[in-house]
């Protein structure tokens with residue numbers, strides 16, 4: 191019977207864990223998602239980058255299953271605050287915070303223009319990253 195109790199507890203806890211994972215902010219750059227470099231992010235390319243369907247639909251304003259850089263920029267104009275991914279709220283993105291939301295070390299270096307070890311909002315704005 192004890193084993194059954196454990197199972198019950200695990201079942202009660204697990205939904206909470208998966209929910210926490212799905213709400214963790216993620217980000218990807220338009221250029222890295224556009225794997226075939228045709229300046230369009232298709233639904234397939236977005237899915238490979240881990241973008242949920244609902245987010246894709248929100249960015250794809252005309253609903254043709256393709257995100258153009260114009261659509262990407264329009265979304266970025268509304269959703270480009272680093273607050274969403276700045277977990278310790280010091281108004282800048284550390285390497286740890288960047289890696290957690292899906293950035294590679296190389297991508298971090300590109301955005302960290304003054305090489306301070308942090309990405310500021312100003313530096314973030316110069317990139318083509320989409321936060322969701």
Ligand SMILES: [Ca+2]
Nearest residue numbers: 224226228230
């Ligand atoms: Ca493409």
Ligand SMILES: [Ca+2]
Nearest residue numbers: 250254256257
């Ligand atoms: Ca579109």
Ligand SMILES: [Ca+2]
Nearest residue numbers: 276280282284
């Ligand atoms: Ca921070």
